[in-house]
Amino acid sequence: MIALYHGGPSGHSASLLIALAEKGLAYKDHRLDLAAFAQHAPDFLAVNPAGQVPVLREGGRTLTETFFTLLYLDERYPDPPLGGADPEARYTVQKWGKYVETHIAPNLAIVDWAMRGQAPDEAARAGFERLPPERRALWAQALQGFSAEEVQAARAALAKAADRIAEDLASTGWLAGDGWSLADIIVFPHAARFAALGLTVPATVADWLERVGQRSAVRQALGEQSLVAAAATMGPERGRWG
Structure with a gap:
């Protein structure tokens, strides 16, 4: 059975939650409290030493790179x-997977972290020391x-x-071809934050966000959870796959 370790409706986690709902796949749910830095706790670092979510496990495989995990799910199911x-x-x-x-x-x-303006507590800082050197360097910055x-x-x-x-x-109202695809799924959770950051959202994008938000799989995956509020729990990763 699929097991998903995730941070709720925040960015990358939301993409996998939506894809699983779209395909009607059952999974064992492991939600981590990112605001409390649960992704840096020893038990989760045993799952992913980089201390990042989401992570999908199935049949002895551990998948940690979000967009490639979406491709895996689409080929397997x-x-x-x-x-x-x-x-x-x-x-x-x-193209959109890479651009995200x-x-x-x-x-x-970066913008979310700057807006947050709240330093991690001592317990969270101790957790940073358990991360690989390159991840510690990002957090130090x-x-x-x-x-x-x-x-x-x-912001620009x-x-x-x-x-x-x-x-x-x-051209079509969707990001790739004539219909809903992984491109929409990977971009949507991030683009849903733009207005809250004070960015001007083109009317075409606002309409697309509304249509995507009303899809049954998206509503099932996210429930009453707010993408706007959850995205602020993202870490300071400046560039990564996953």
């Missing part, structure tokens, strides 16, 4: 197919704080991302 109906759509799905990880998620993490210039640059990158989403939605 192809009903309904979400990876793109033709080569162009599949290319676009993967290299542009949207890291910049959203976040604890020092991001400069006003870094935060402004991150997110504004550019909103415009880029609008461009791809213009």
Whole structure:
């Protein structure tokens, strides 16, 4: 059986929750309190030493890279197919998967972290010491704080991302091809935060966010939980797959 370790409706976790609901897959639910830094506790580090969610386990396999996990699920459980109906759509799905990880998620993490303005407690800081060196370095930088210039640059990158989403939605109303796909699933949880950050959201994007939010699988996956509130529990990861 699938086991999912996740942080509720926050960014990457929300994408996997939506995909599992869309495919009607049952799973053992392990929700971690990211605000309390449960992802750095020893029992979870035994699952993923990097201290990141989401993590999907199935049949002895442990999958930690979110977009690639979405591709895995779509190939292993192809009903309904979400990876793109033709080569162009599949290319676009993967383009958006990369863009979320290299542009949207890291910049959203910086802005959210800056808005949060609350330092972790001593227990959380102790947990950082259990992380691999490269992860500790990211947290050390976040604890020092991001400069006003870094935060402004991150906000500008997110504004550019909103415009880029609008461009791809213009032809069909979806991000990859003629219908709902993994591209929409990976982008939606992050883009749902844009308005709360004070970004101007193009009308095309606002309409798409509304349509996606009303999908039955999305409502099932997220319930009454708020993507806007949950995204603020993201860590300071500036660039990563997963």
